[in-house]
Amino acid sequence: MTDAFIAVDWGTTNRRVSRIEQGSAVATQRDGMGILSVPPGGFPAAVAALRAKLGALPVIMAGMVGSNRGWHDAGYVACPATLETIASAVVQPDEGVLIIPGVYVDTPERADVMRGEEVQLLGAVAAGLAPGDALLCQPGTHNKWATLRQGAIVDFTTAMTGELFALLKSHALIGSEMAGEVNADASFRAGVVASADADLLAALFGIRAASVLGKRAPGEAAAYVSGLLIGNDCRARLRQPEQTVYLLADGLLARLYTAAITIAGGKVVAIDSHASFIAGITQIRNFMS
Amino acid sequence: MTDAFIAVDWGTTNRRVSRIEQGSAVATQRDGMGILSVPPGGFPAAVAALRAKLGALPVIMAGMVGSNRGWHDAGYVACPATLETIASAVVQPDEGVLIIPGVYVDTPERADVMRGEEVQLLGAVAAGLAPGDALLCQPGTHNKWATLRQGAIVDFTTAMTGELFALLKSHALIGSEMAGEVNADASFRAGVVASADADLLAALFGIRAASVLGKRAPGEAAAYVSGLLIGNDCRARLRQPEQTVYLLADGLLARLYTAAITIAGGKVVAIDSHASFIAGITQIRNFMS
Known part of the structure; x- marks a missing residue:
């Protein structure tokens, strides 16, 4: 089971954690322990608690945990962004713990940022659920609309x-x-x-x-x-x-x-x-x- | 001086009061005594205080004082609205006290209301400051844009x-x-x-x-x-x-x-x-x- 790991989608107010084996989620929990509920310096203990429950495995995290209000600012990669360019820019705040960066677009006309949504958007193509050239929408408090070309996020817009x-x-x-x-x-x-x-x-x-x-x-x-x-x-x-x-x-x-x-x-x-x-x-x- | 009267532009949070003689404001005061600061049943006393200061004169009022949160609901007159149609619909909550109605527009496409702005908008034409056919704008919390034709408000839009x-x-x-x-x-x-x-x-x-x-x-x-x-x-x-x-x-x-x-x-x-x-x-x- 060396390919097993723990994936965390860690947002501002919610968190979704899965134990993944050979590309499948074999256990998933969703809770209200967003980053705002973690006390200062509390991320190592929070991750230890997840490992105690789901196994002593590598942990890969996405979302606001990688913002300047989270554990460690993981920055942003530029468009066009792929899972490969994102993978090349992960940060490691602790042993066996990785946080993936967000994505930004910056043109003379406008600028935009996302953090966490990039995994779903690009993952939809990886999962075969969306074609590599597509318009994707991920509704929410800050709604994301992403244009994908050849499997890369080439542009996106956030609407409040x-x-x-x-x-x-x-x-x-x-x-x-x-x-x-x-x-x-x-x-x-x-x-x-x-x-x-x-x-x-x-x-x-x-x-x-x-x-x-x-x-x-x-x-x-x-x-x-x-x-x-x-x-x-x-x-x-x-x-x-x-x-x-x-x-x-x-x-x-x-x-x-x-x-x-x-x-x-x-x-x-x-x-x-x-x-x-x-x-x-x-x-x-x-x-x- | 039988033509003298007291004019009150009585809004939600502010009030402007003028003693008017022969069409001119000979005394004006502006204060923060909007309708929200008047205690229940307190309008007669508030008007008595104005008369003690500006003279025992007829009082004509416009604005939110004529809303269902004010002294007395003065209703609305329909577009096209003129100073004459407004004058024909004033209400009298007390001896020598008049409140003028607001204006509404109601078409299959949309509905809108104003209360207080109609006096300025139509008064601009009466004062010779705007022609009878014009687009007028009165900025504020709820911005009014009015289309006037032949001196009447025929349509208007409020933007928040x-x-x-x-x-x-x-x-x-x-x-x-x-x-x-x-x-x-x-x-x-x-x-x-x-x-x-x-x-x-x-x-x-x-x-x-x-x-x-x-x-x-x-x-x-x-x-x-x-x-x-x-x-x-x-x-x-x-x-x-x-x-x-x-x-x-x-x-x-x-x-x-x-x-x-x-x-x-x-x-x-x-x-x-x-x-x-x-x-x-x-x-x-x-x-x-």
Whole structure:
């Protein structure tokens, strides 16, 4: 079992840990021990606890654990980025522990960074779930859209779609009207349709006006705002008619993005983000051995 | 002096009070006694205090004092709205006290409301500061853009530009980078230029990426975000090349909107919002006597 290792997708607030043998996850646990819950200097002990549970194995980690707020800043590799260029830039903060770097794009027009998503995005190709030339979307607080060419990330865009929804709900004047549940329902779809005019600042105040004038039932505003934001995000990314988006999501986010991308004229292929992660991190390890 | 009266522009957090004689403000005070600072049942006493200071005169009020959180809900009149249709719908919550209604627009495409701004917008025409056919902008937390035809408000749009800036600064991940001052400087102008691609969700995360990659000097992000938001707002409103915008603003907001409208291809005529208010409310009173 010398090829066995522990893979950790260690984010800000969550963590997913797998024991991997011959490219398959034989045990996986998900918990809320994101990097913010680790006390200063606490990463070696946290990793020792994982080894006590999953085996005294090499550990390879991705995500915010490699940021300047994590264990050790693993930096970023440039686009075009492949699993091989990422593997060549891992850092080793401790014996038998590796942290993989993020990816950046920096052109005269714009700059962007990702950390953690690169394993899933490139792993989707390694797993055979997406072709080497594709547009991939990984929804979340900071939504990632990546363009792959010949299996490399050549460009990507992060949209603060999820964060802005949370901000509006918690702190905006219209937040008090956003108590309802979000589903891929008629209200959500109406928001996606309304996003076509790309006038987000006016559409958001329209929530307040519709409420004052009694034009929207209570409980529908949250789904409508979600549709506005996700619709705006998808429309900005879909540059060709009937473009296929490989969607790394499941559950509610998968349903919402599938509806929005479809309304915006695209096609969706939903793919398994955990399987993509396992394939990606296994291949990174293979490049290093 | 039977034409003398007290005009109150009573907003959520601020209040501006003028004693008006023969169409001119002979005394004006501005204070922080917005409607939120008035205790339940406290409006009669607050008005009595104004009369003790400015004279035992009729009082005409506009703004949030006429909302369901104010003294008395004065409702809204429909577009096209004129000073005459507004005058015909005032409510009288107390002897010698009048509150003027807001204005709404409600079409199959969208709905919008204003309360308080209608006096300045229509008053600008009454004062001879803007023509009867014009696009007017009144910047603020909830920015108003009104289309006037033959001296009537026929359509308007509210954008939550100012509120979104405040939300991002106080609560977003990028808020920690928005500590700098906002001026109509190179950073602001760069944000206005960047707003041309109408991809606000990605541009906002770009603040974070630029910071991580060391591409923007500390202190410049606030002005850049302001430029992004105001630029986005102005570009959505300017539908003709070299369109003239009559801008009801002074100070920093006037400088920012003048820069953004100019970069977006429009022309600006700055007009005095207080003079507009006095002309508007005087004419409303004349229609009622």
